[in-house]
Amino acid sequence: MKIKNMKDLDKVKEIGMKSLFPKGPQIRISMSTCGLALGADDLFQKITREKDKKGIKISLHQTGCSGFCNLEPMAIVKLPGKPALLYTQVTVENVEQIIRDIKKKKIPQKGLFCMIGSDSAAAKPDPVLNAVPDYRDASPFKGQHRMLLGNCGIIDPLSVSEYVAMAGYSGLFKALYQMRPEEVIKEVVESGLRGRGGAWFPTGFKWDMASKSSGDEKFVICNADEGDPGAYKDRTIMEGNPFKLFEGIVLAGYAIGSHHGIIYLREEYHHTFGFLSNAIEIAKRFGLLGKNILGSGFNFALNIVRGGGSYVCGEETALMDSLEGEVGDPRLRPPFPIEKGLWARPTIVNNVETLSNVPLIIQNGGKWYKNIGTEKAKGTKILSVIGNVKHPGLYEIPLGTNLKQVIFEMAGGPVNGKSIKAVQVGSPFGTFIPADKLNVSLDPESLREIGSMIGSGVIVALDQDACIVDILHHLLTFFVEESCGKCVPCREGVSRMEELMIEIYNGRAGMNELDIINELGETARDFSLCALGGGAPAPILNGIKDFKKDFEAHIKTGKCLRFS
Amino acid sequence: MEKERIEKIVNKHRNEKSAILAILHEVQAEDNQLNAESLKYIALLLGVPYANVFGLATFYSAFNTEKRGKTLVRACDGISCHINGAEEVIKVLKSKLNIELGETTWDESFGLEKVRCLGLCSISPNVSFNDKTYSNLNKEKILEILQKVTGDSK
């Protein structure tokens, strides 16, 4: 059905509520890329077979990823009158017991992790659940502020009605029926939202300029070329709550006067491609994309384009070249995309996470949004905390949260009683913050003060066994492989840096070469055409400066601390 | 690939030049390669110079101008996989398949590639075999998977 007015939206909402709070028992299986990698497919099939065999009616749904892939496969079991319960690392072997329990109206115990929505009206307290925490109190969810990820892993990502039941599309409805485009922009400006792809450019300002650029056509590009190794927040949003992203994209289109959006998705996300294409079709059927959106008369078409496996294409001008069917080389600026972007038309390029914030801002107001975060950086940021910590995963935190708290409290600190050596914030371009300096606020300004950056939010924790030379070597290889080769400092300079680093790694070079790496780094940093060559030297120069011991070990003995 | 197949794919994209990446993806998915013949025909249909198409096909790492293995093994070497031992996993893959990164086995059954991040960083290291991904790998696990996949019990 097409949603054409408030009545329709309410009707869909009602369907969604029924689906989220069913009368009978329900199981939800997390079936994102990560769940599938860990056997969610088999689990789903096994549950289907088992419930049919036992002849009980259980409604079975899919959900997305909650950001903690290491807890997959996850399942949510909802029994009538009970809160929804989250189970982790559910295996095919558990299934028979789960189904037996459900049949007896008993709460399955194995793998029970936490409750979701224990305060909802439909749920009655249960003595069995006394010791089970609510998910807001359960590590690794504890301390998070899950505005964007809140629905991920809970709602069926392909169910429009469940998203609507979670207040989805109320922002777009409000905008299309009650707000003029400039009012939408005003709210976004007011909110203080800044680009989450790594550049932290004020979103409202970009939209304002694009709305004032003239062109027969304008474009909204959603940058889903999530290329920073270690990042998977965009994938999680796209697979966990795609309609929120679509809502944000349509809002952007309405605000700047564009009727055409494109999601540029990185090639490596195979499953996501099919999944999103499917979600777009569903949104069209509900009248949430295409002609006459929500019955308002506003038209907006959304396409999805797969990249070709090139990191540089995450850079907005290279991305546009790639969309035009060219090799993804960064363009010279000016002109800026807001004046002359895709096919020389005014274009805004925004990251998945950025756009997903917009429905919340329109729904609750810019004033509400700017209460979250620091003075200059508003809202939340999804961090991808990886490396040597107990609970690697996605942490959505208010900007300004302390890094130490994230590493040691939320992510559980190092494993096996080891100690943290350093943390690279904003990988791959961020610097390594030594263990004794982790007491820093996670926001672009505070990090810039100590010479680092938050980037797209990849946080790599390294413990005492890690070797910085090894990590720098790894990073340099990445930069060299992903350089487009257009400008000399990046193509030739960074390649030489890598070469020299390999020599140092193998103990065949000394301090002299280290000095040359430093100098090359400065040239690449200051003279490269785009942010890849310009950004690559930062972690290298910083690593050399702050972790001399690691270098000495390699230079003197040719041995890597990592393997000692 | 036969010309009719290519025509069908190009037509599906309404002969639009900007859809060339999608067209290359689809032709490669069917033919497991983008050989000179196919690329030239695509160029011809789209009215794009050969040189442009060749530039594209060699720039993007997802495209292969030579025949690639029926099963494409993509070993992730993102930062998280690296920290958690991707090197070991890749070493096993290379030695068991007896090929280097970027190569294809003699019988064209397997191709081996390195990718930078499959986006499964909290269950690393990861390796995908076509569309099936395996996670939390180590030396033993990848050996087991290889045996299962190759049906080889050596």
Added chain:
Amino acid sequence: MIQMTLNDKEIEASENSTILEVARKNGIDIPTLCYHEALEPFGVCRLCIVEVGGALRKGIRISCIQNVVDGLIVDTESERVKRNRRFLFELLLARSPDSKELIDLAAKHGVFESRFYEADSDDNCVRCGLCVRVCRDKIGAYALCFAHRGYDRMVTTDFELLSEYCIGCGTCAQICPTGAIKMKDEEGERIIYTKSVVIGKFELETCGKCGMPYASRKYLDFVKRNSDDAMAVSVERNLCPTCARRTGAINLVGQMTL
């Protein structure tokens, strides 16, 4: 006109011109490889870096792209510029140690050695893209492209084979700043080639008057197709540039090439 300072000298310059254009007009030598008057700026060799201040935020600019503004202060030979330009020259020399043109240019700017010489490198190409761009944007032949990426990026033809698109005009060889593309006319045959690929190979048409081999058929057809009637007529007459000039015909070749 605007007022600006160029290497401590007050000068007047016309707006809408780049720093590079203004500097060259004032007799200041800024090295470039990827720049050519006839083409859009590409900004990749980075040799033309200058330091600016005054009306623009203090820092480094690429002079082939940056336009001059009133009150601009430019230093084309600051310590920072010289140090980094040296690095860029060294990086280029490392890969193209045999290019006489590059060696001369580097020497002119005080760089005689590289710390990064690559073993056995005989690649004269510096990936400036002049050839690819002139072939595409000026000639319209599309015979050349950049293939591969990063350090492996290279100028080549489609599929690294003799190009079906090349018309044998030789502009690429003429515009190449480092002698990486060569053109040879021998025994009535023209070959255009790099160290790794033969771009074009043509039998040359002989001049209807003096009998000298002078241009490929494909090129003459191309000129005929892409020019007005007067030109087409003189192509019909089949005259080499010298004879054409002598007979007062329009100097076709001179106009088509750069």
